[in-house]
Amino acid sequence: MQNPDKFTKEKNLTPIILAMKDLKELYEAVITGDAVTARSITEEALSGETDPLSLVSEHLTPAMDEIGRRFEASECFVPELLLSARAMKGAMELIQPRLLESGVELLGRVIVATVKGDLHDIGKNLVAAVLEGGGFEVIDMGVNVEPEKIVETIKEKDVQIVVLSALLTTTMPAMKTSIEAIEAAGVRDKVTILVGGAPVTQRFADEIGADGYSDSAVGAVAVARKAVGA
Ligand code: B12
CATH class of the missing domain: 3.40.50.280 (Cobalamin-binding domain)
Structure with a gap:
């Protein structure tokens, strides 16, 4: 089998793989309530090609769903929950204006x-x-x-x-x-x-x-x- 690193380099896939890795870290940052990291990854993603809506639907919402599940299973408690909510809110503050910009005309x-x-x-x-x-x-x-x-x-x-x-x-x-x-x-x-x-x-x-x-x-x-x- 071809060396995966070589394959990645030849096909110029490195940025995509890095982007996916970073976005997985966004999910983790919300789960762990790390608002600083959540914000900086979001900022970086938005400065590239990442679709702002996909940040919400594929990373932030699943992270909140998971922390909600843990809370229900008593695997975490209110303080952790609030830290996660704060991390998500910080990321949303950056995403919201971008979502607005991408909106075409006002529908109602x-x-x-x-x-x-x-x-x-x-x-x-x-x-x-x-x-x-x-x-x-x-x-x-x-x-x-x-x-x-x-x-x-x-x-x-x-x-x-x-x-x-x-x-x-x-x-x-x-x-x-x-x-x-x-x-x-x-x-x-x-x-x-x-x-x-x-x-x-x-x-x-x-x-x-x-x-x-x-x-x-x-x-x-x-x-x-x-x-x-x-
Ligand atoms: C975070 C949280 C809190 C936080 C809220 C922080 C905040 N700023 O919102 C805090 C700690 C303050 C809290 C307090 C309480 N909570 Co609470 N909380 C949760 C938790 C863990 C997650 C909720 C959440 O944010 N989910 C993530 C979001 C993204 O999901 P969502 O709201 O469902 O929204 C999605 C969809 O439903 C949809 N959607 C939402 N709204 C709408 C509207 C429309 C029109 C549409 C189309 C779609 C849509 O879109 C969203 C994204 O996809 C849930 C457990 C859980 N797993 O749901 C318990 C939970 C809701 N809480 C619960 C309870 C009991 C309470 C308290 C009474 C606890 C207490 N004893 O004090 C208080 C009530 C305070 C009050 N009066 O409201 C219970 C409710 C049980 C029940 N049968 O009613 C739950 C289910 C936990 C549990 N299993 O015991 N909570």
Whole structure:
């Protein structure tokens, strides 16, 4: 068999292999909560040919999924989790403007909110970033958002899509309450409502009268684009 190093050199594959190695390190940096390394690898990747969206979907999100799995298995605890979230956030701060730049034309205005009672925002932030990259104007309302605030913003800002996120089974009913408040305010026909977050399913989305669901941030863009006919 040919010497792999020689083969790599001859075919000029070194940069690709190095890039893959570095990006594996990005995954590791988020897992270990090493914000400095996560940021510097992201910076380097963005200065090359790397697609910003692939950094999110192939490295950062899988890393958060893995740390989430470890947390559930009691293999790590809240401090580790928060360090990972911070490392991911630092990388996202660099990626977000690039996602924005790559967006073509504005497809519509979207509200993104974690529902009342729920403070989880990592998934919601990812969805917001990827929607922005996908060509939407995003109004991020933050976490623990009251249904009345959502209604107010729909009315004031001429919003077309409402994205609701929940991570707790105990806050999933707040998605239904939010939809009911939108209905009661007479603005239900104005907006497409998408729901998501780890415990949410298509079945639940149908039950509460949401218009769309996806289990991923990238999927959220596809559903949102379909909603505006793009
Ligand atoms: C990180 C985390 C925390 C962090 C949150 C930090 C932050 N800034 O968000 C901290 C430590 C603060 C926390 C607190 C709590 N947490 Co917590 N947390 C998690 C953990 C480990 C990961 C969540 C996460 O960020 N995942 C990564 C992101 C990227 O995934 P995601 O949010 O699902 O989003 C993806 C998709 O779902 C989708 N998506 C998300 N939103 C939307 C919306 C739309 C419209 C669409 C289309 C798609 C979409 O896109 C994203 C990217 O692909 C989960 C366990 C797990 N494995 O999920 C527990 C978990 C959610 N937490 C849990 C609990 C119980 C709590 C606490 C009550 C703990 C406590 N006793 O205090 C508190 C609640 C605080 C509150 N009121 O909200 C439980 C919930 C159990 C349940 N049945 O409800 C879990 C499942 C852990 C467990 N197994 O016990 N938590």
